Amino acid sequence: MSSRGRDRGRVGRGKGRSFDLNIALAKQASRAVVTACAMGLLLFAAMPVSSGTPTPGSSGEAAAHWPSPGRDAALTRFTPLADISPSNVASLKLMFTHSTGILRGHEAAPIVVGDTMYIVTPYPHRVEALDLTHAGRPRWRFDPQPDAYAQGVACCDVVNRGLAYANGKVFFNTLDNQTIALDAANGRELWRFRSGDVKAGETRTMAPLVVDGRVFIGNSGSAFGVRGWLAALDESNGKELWRAYSTGPDAEVLIGADYRPFYAKDRGTDLGVTSWPRDGWKIGGGTVWGWISYDPKLDLIYYGTSHPAPLNAAQRPGANRYTSGIFARDARTGMARWFYQLSPHDEFGYGAVNENVLVELEWGGRSRAVLLHPDQNGYVYVIDRASGEVLSAEAFAPINTSTGVDLSTGELRYAAAKQQRLGTVVRDICPGAAGAKSWQPSAYSPRTKLLYIPHQNLCQDQQVMQTSYIVGTPYLGSISQMKPGPGGARGRVTAWDPVAATARWTIDEDLPVWSGALATAGDIVFYGTLDGWFKAVDARDGRRLWQYRTSSGIVGQPVSYRGTDGKQYVAVLAGVGGWAGAVVAGELDVRDGSAAGGFAGALPDLKYRTVRGGMLYVFALP
Amino acid sequence: MCSRFPEHVAQIAGPYRRHACQALVAAVVGAILAGCERETRGFEHSLDAARIAPADDASTNARVAHDERNAYALAAGKRLWTWYNCAGCHAHGGGASGPALTNNVWVYGSDPAALYRSIADGRPNGMPAFGTRLSNDQIWQLSAYVRSLAAIAPQDAAPNRDDAFLTRTPESFMDPQPALGPVPSSSGSSR
Numbered sequence: 001m002s003s004r005g006r007d008r009g010r011v012g013r014g015k016g017r018s019f020d021l022n023i024a025l026a027k028q029a030s031r032a033v034v035t036a037c038a039m040g041l042l043l044f045a046a047m048p049v050s051s052g053t054p055t056p057g058s059s060g061e062a063a064a065h066w067p068s069p070g071r072d073a074a075l076t077r078f079t080p081l082a083d084i085s086p087s088n089v090a091s092l093k094l095m096f097t098h099s100t101g102i103l104r105g106h107e108a109a110p111i112v113v114g115d116t117m118y119i120v121t122p123y124p125h126r127v128e129a130l131d132l133t134h135a136g137r138p139r140w141r142f143d144p145q146p147d148a149y150a151q152g153v154a155c156c157d158v159v160n161r162g163l164a165y166a167n168g169k170v171f172f173n174t175l176d177n178q179t180i181a182l183d184a185a186n187g188r189e190l191w192r193f194r195s196g197d198v199k200a201g202e203t204r205t206m207a208p209l210v211v212d213g214r215v216f217i218g219n220s221g222s223a224f225g226v227r228g229w230l231a232a233l234d235e236s237n238g239k240e241l242w243r244a245y246s247t248g249p250d251a252e253v254l255i256g257a258d259y260r261p262f263y264a265k266d267r268g269t270d271l272g273v274t275s276w277p278r279d280g281w282k283i284g285g286g287t288v289w290g291w292i293s294y295d296p297k298l299d300l301i302y303y304g305t306s307h308p309a310p311l312n313a314a315q316r317p318g319a320n321r322y323t324s325g326i327f328a329r330d331a332r333t334g335m336a337r338w339f340y341q342l343s344p345h346d347e348f349g350y351g352a353v354n355e356n357v358l359v360e361l362e363w364g365g366r367s368r369a370v371l372l373h374p375d376q377n378g379y380v381y382v383i384d385r386a387s388g389e390v391l392s393a394e395a396f397a398p399i400n401t402s403t404g405v406d407l408s409t410g411e412l413r414y415a416a417a418k419q420q421r422l423g424t425v426v427r428d429i430c431p432g433a434a435g436a437k438s439w440q441p442s443a444y445s446p447r448t449k450l451l452y453i454p455h456q457n458l459c460q461d462q463q464v465m466q467t468s469y470i471v472g473t474p475y476l477g478s479i480s481q482m483k484p485g486p487g488g489a490r491g492r493v494t495a496w497d498p499v500a501a502t503a504r505w506t507i508d509e510d511l512p513v514w515s516g517a518l519a520t521a522g523d524i525v526f527y528g529t530l531d532g533w534f535k536a537v538d539a540r541d542g543r544r545l546w547q548y549r550t551s552s553g554i555v556g557q558p559v560s561y562r563g564t565d566g567k568q569y570v571a572v573l574a575g576v577g578g579w580a581g582a583v584v585a586g587e588l589d590v591r592d593g594s595a596a597g598g599f600a601g602a603l604p605d606l607k608y609r610t611v612r613g614g615m616l617y618v619f620a621l622p
Numbered sequence: 623m624c625s626r627f628p629e630h631v632a633q634i635a636g637p638y639r640r641h642a643c644q645a646l647v648a649a650v651v652g653a654i655l656a657g658c659e660r661e662t663r664g665f666e667h668s669l670d671a672a673r674i675a676p677a678d679d680a681s682t683n684a685r686v687a688h689d690e691r692n693a694y695a696l697a698a699g700k701r702l703w704t705w706y707n708c709a710g711c712h713a714h715g716g717g718a719s720g721p722a723l724t725n726n727v728w729v730y731g732s733d734p735a736a737l738y739r740s741i742a743d744g745r746p747n748g749m750p751a752f753g754t755r756l757s758n759d760q761i762w763q764l765s766a767y768v769r770s771l772a773a774i775a776p777q778d779a780a781p782n783r784d785d786a787f788l789t790r791t792p793e794s795f796m797d798p799q800p801a802l803g804p805v806p807s808s809s810g811s812s813r
Contacts (some may be wrong), residue, residue, distance in 0.1 A: 029797065048714075149748045151719075151747050152720055152749055153719060154719055155718070156719075201749070465704075467707065470706065470707055472750045473711070474710020476707070479789065481787075586719075586721070586722075587722065587727065588718070588721075588722045588725075589717060589718050589722040589725040590716065591716065591790055591797075592790040593715050593716075594714050594790075595714075595716025595718060595722065596713070596718050597713075600716055
């Protein structure tokens with residue numbers, strides 16, 4: 001641990017508090033009456049902390065680890081481990097559990113490096129390192145003590161989408177706009193980066209991506225009219241290297257000579273200002289709360305921007321760039337390479353923050369480097385990573401807000417019937433504001449060449465009205481109430497063939513599937529349901545092979561790793577919450593169908609089917 | 623008006639017709655005046671330079687008792703609810719990033735003075751302070767509206783109807799019972 005870090009911890013902001021369990025045990029032991037027992041405990045406590053230091057590769061293969069929520073910078077969420085297979089998964093058994101002690105939505109992925117698992121909870125973001133050689137016994141804990149005020153301005157539950165491990169450090173964000181680096185060996189704080197004001201409605205929920213000494217982070221709060229940005233921090237000290245805003249003049253969006261969008265509609269000077277009413281871009285949303293992926297060959301990062309603010313689109317005539325689109329940026333300088341706006345002048349609150357999964361596809365007889373993006377607007381986009389050309393955009397869910405994507409111009413063809421009309425209720429908008437799919441990340445298997453998309457099937461009634469921007473309050477101008485989509489099944493898992501641009505198979509779920517997906521080399525796909533079932537299905541045909549009922553609804557991201565005992569493990573955090581689970585996590589009153597941003601209308605039964613509470617579950621073959 | 627008194631009534635009233643007419647008018651006017659308490663309007667909404675915190679005194683209690691039984695005060699509170707983006711966090715009472723206000727769970731208390739303080743000064747878990755944006759009168763109107771929404775205030779006065787589509791029972795028909803009742807027979811099983 002560096003002296004700088006120690007000074008921070010003491011003088012610092014008096015905020016961080018880490019708790020070494022070895023020391024605690026030693027103190028406890030010194031008070032013990034039975035000397036022999038105390039001696040034994042002391043011997044245990046005196047064991048060097050370094051025995052718990054995770055060393056990447058210590059258990060042999062890289063395949064053993066799961067170092068970041070997407071597992072790799074391509075965000076495949078695919079493990080090369082194949083011990084668990086369709087033939088033996090039925091005997092999968094629970095190995096251990098670990099309560100997080102927190103009641104809100106657990107959206108994070110457990111991270112595994114060497115013999116240690118790292119977990120981060122929703123607010124107040126307790127970080128724990130668990131010893132996998134001792135059934136998850138805690139090695140250290142860290143409490144960042146975030147500002148309680150952040151809870152009230154987080155639109156969709158007080159979630160955290162995960163931490164990331166790199167170079168002996170773990171990095172995570174806090175709801176009150178901090179990014180914190182800890183020494184992975186002992187949980188000591190190394191640095192904190194703070195930027196953003198909860199009193200203005202700004203929060204930070206996304207998982208950072210760490211690549212080549214840079215930590216990429218973005219903000220949340222489009223529902224409060226927060227201006228979106230993505231920033232790169234120096235991994236060694238937390239200093240901001242550059243920041244790229246999603247709206248505003250080119251100089252602040254980091255658009256320069258290298259900017260070459262594929263479509264004419266995305267070209268022009270200062271479009272981040274001119275596609276808005278006067279000063280609208282300053283309170284126009286476009287936050288960056290989803291996933292960031294990285295292509296090392298092109299040295300480009302990819303991420304989506306959230307929806308524009310307010311939701312009442314009549315108050316922001318124009319295309320509202322650069323919201324609801326995908327940016328490709330130079331990972332070193334941050335300068336934009338291309339941008340593609342998926343939902344221009346977004347009237348439905350879709351945004352485009354969903355994951356961009358980087359894969360190589362056989363396309364038209366040759367191999368192409370593409371990104372796969374299942375968007376909230378209901379289409380799976382296949383986009384050329386280098387040029388930004390949309391190769392295909394086909395519907396994976398029921399859509400009536402648009403009729404398709406024109407591949408020659410890149411334009412989304414909106415359907416007039418579902419467009420906003422001030423003072424009028426527009427009914428049966430599909431998909432609703434949560435999208436055909438929200439943050440919940442899909443997984444890609446290079447074996448089956450399918451993208452496994454966890455998603456929902458919800459529509460909504462909506463009415464927009466004039467609203468005022470009041471700093472620190474929601475900037476919406478909209479009332480909505482969701483309802484089950486066509487067919488009545490509120491959730492679905494879709495195995496999407498990106499080359500054929502069609503679904504290979506689908507699984508209907510009664511409740512929205514708000515968990516991430518995990519694909520394994522054993523050709524199994526794992527996901528969880530809002531009422532707490534953790535399920536394994538055959539990656540080739542969707543046949544259900546195994547399921548286990550956890551203590552609370554699952555909105556987390558399942559992962560898989562090889563333990564030091566050589567076994568393949570599967571882990572997931574249960575703990576209902578997130579936007580979909582907020583009706584339970586926030587103890588909301590579903591008699592009001594507009595509660596939880598309209599989710600109460602679609603999920604009046606959820607509170608009868610699950611209760612809140614964070615719990616880690618780890619499974620393996622006996 | 624009394625000259626157009628209905629003929630059959632006039633026959634019954636006979637020679638006392640004019641007196642009966644006057645008595646009826648007086649009764650109607652009296653009834654209207656009695657009901658007018660629900661409709662009185664205050665017009666002094668200055669943003670007070672020095673806001674006076676609510677006290678447990680007669681004037682505060684009288685103020686609350688008036689607003690909670692006054693349709694104009696409740697309607698004004700409802701308008702402020704929309705104008706000041708309360709619905710963005712609390713929906714139409716069911717809650718979102720802010721807590722539900724209709725489920726009988728009150729983090730900071732449900733008495734009028736506690737609500738006044740929550741609105742005026744904010745709360746540390748993310749409730750913004752509106753004391754510099756609203757006058758005393760407006761804060762009282764808003765807290766009266768919140769209490770009517772939660773069905774903990776008298777429900778004999780109602781605010782105006784919603785401008786947008788209704789996502790819950792109208793305020794004056796809200797049920798004070800907690801939200802979680804018995805398990806509906808249609809749910810509770812996994813597919």
